Amino acid sequence: MTRRGPAEAKGVVVRCISVLLLLMAAGCGPTGYTKAGFFAGAYGYSDKSVGADEYAVTVTGNESTSRERVANIALLRAAHLAADQGRTHFVIITKSTQQLERYGVVSLPIPGAFIPVGETQMHEPHAVLIIRLLPNDQAPPAGAIKAADVIAELGPRLE
Amino acid sequence: MRIRIPKHVCLLAGLGLAFAALSGCTARVASMIPEATTSQTAQPNSPLYQNILLTDVGGEESTLEWAEVGSAEFRESLVQTLDRAKFLSSDPNAPFQLKAFIIEVRRPTAAFTVSVNSFVRYTLLRSKDRGVIFDDVLQATRTATLGDEFIGIERMRIAVEGAMQANISTLLERLRRTVVP
Numbered sequence: 480m481t482r483r484g485p486a487e488a489k490g491v492v493v494r495c496i497s498v499l500l501l502l503m504a505a506g507c508g509p510t511g512y513t514k515a516g517f518f519a520g521a522y523g524y525s526d527k528s529v530g531a532d533e534y535a536v537t538v539t540g541n542e543s544t545s546r547e548r549v550a551n552i553a554l555l556r557a558a559h560l561a562a563d564q565g566r567t568h569f570v571i572i573t574k575s576t577q578q579l580e581r582y583g584v585v586s587l588p589i590p591g592a593f594i595p596v597g598e599t600q601m602h603e604p605h606a607v608l609i610i611r612l613l614p615n616d617q618a619p620p621a622g623a624i625k626a627a628d629v630i631a632e633l634g635p636r637l638e
Numbered sequence: 639m640r641i642r643i644p645k646h647v648c649l650l651a652g653l654g655l656a657f658a659a660l661s662g663c664t665a666r667v668a669s670m671i672p673e674a675t676t677s678q679t680a681q682p683n684s685p686l687y688q689n690i691l692l693t694d695v696g697g698e699e700s701t702l703e704w705a706e707v708g709s710a711e712f713r714e715s716l717v718q719t720l721d722r723a724k725f726l727s728s729d730p731n732a733p734f735q736l737k738a739f740i741i742e743v744r745r746p747t748a749a750f751t752v753s754v755n756s757f758v759r760y761t762l763l764r765s766k767d768r769g770v771i772f773d774d775v776l777q778a779t780r781t782a783t784l785g786d787e788f789i790g791i792e793r794m795r796i797a798v799e800g801a802m803q804a805n806i807s808t809l810l811e812r813l814r815r816t817v818v819p
Contacts, residue, residue: 521747527741529697530739535759535775537741537744539744573759580753582752582753598749607741607742609773609775
C-alpha cells in the first residue's frame with residue numbers, strides 16, 4: 480500500500496472541506512423548485528394523479544423556506560403538470576399550507592462516523608394543492624388559471 | 639480507519655428487522671380505527687345518519703416498505719369506523735357517497751422521536767346529482783417517542799398508524815359538523 484505524501488493528503492482534506500461547505504450551503508438556503516427525494520429531508524415537490532384530470536401536488540420546504548414560497552412552488556408545479564399534459568388552464572380544487580413538526584438527530588462527528596447525541600425540533604412549511612386540468616376545447620370558467628401565465632411569473636423566481 | 643460495530647448493536651438491529659418482518663409491513667387495520675366518541679357519532683336526526691356509502695378509496699402510500707399504508711387496510715378501517723359512528727350505509731343507492739384518497743403520509747427518515755403527518759382527501763357527494771358537499775384535505779399528526787417503542791421500525795409504524803387513526807377521527811368530526819344544504 481502506498482502512503483500519500485503530505486501535499487496530497489492536504490489536497491484531499493481541502494477537497495473534502497470544499498464539498499462539505501458546498502453541501503452545507505445547499506442545505507441552508509430556501510428550498511427551490513426541485514422534485515422531492517428520499518434523502519436530505521425530502522424537500523421539494525411531489526405529485527400524484529388523484530382521479531380523472533385531477534392531481535395532488537405537495538411541497539415541503541426546509542426551515543429557511545417560507546409558507547408563501549412552498550405555496551408558489553406547488554402552484555408552479557401545477558402549471559407545469561398542465562403544460563406537460565397539453566392543457567392551457569386548470570382550476571384549484573383545494574389548497575392549504577401548514578407548518579409541520581419534525582425531529583432531527585443531532586450527531587457528533589468523529590473520524591469515520593457520527594454519534595447521535597440528541598434531538599432537535601424543527602418546523603417545516605408544507606403545502607397541499609389539488610387541481611383539475613381543464614379541456615382545451617371549452618372556454619375556461621371564472622377562476623381558471625392559465626398555466627403559461629404562472630410559469631412566466633413564478634418560473635424565473637423559483638426555478 | 640476501520641469502524642467496529644459492537645455485537646449487541648448488530649443483534650438489536652437484527653432482532654428489530656426480524657420482528658418487523660414477522661409482524662408484517664403494512665399498517666394494521668385495528669390500529670387505524672379511532673374510538674368513536676359520542677361527539678363524533680352521527681345524530682339520528684342528521685341526513686347523514688347511516689346514509690353514506692363508501693365508494694372509492696385509494697392512494698396507497700409505500701414510501702418505506704416497513705411503514706406503508708395499504709388502500710385495502712385504509713378502506714377497512716374507514717368502513718369499520720363509519721359503521722361504529724353510525725354514518726355508514728351498505729345500500730348502493732344511499733343518498734350520499736364518500737370518497738377517500740391518501741395524498742401523503744409524511745415520515746422522517748430517521749429519528750428518536752418520530753412525527754408522522756397524514757394528508758387524506760375526502761369528498762362527500764350527493765348521490766342523486768353528484769353535488770359536492772365537501773371536498774377537503776384533512777391533516778393529522780402522531781408523534782411516537784422512545785417511550786412508545788424502543789425499536790425504530792415499530793416506532794415508525796406506531797406513528798404511521800396513529801397519524802391515519804387521527805385522520806379518520808378528524809373525518810368523523812368533519813362529518814358531524816357538516817350541514818347538508
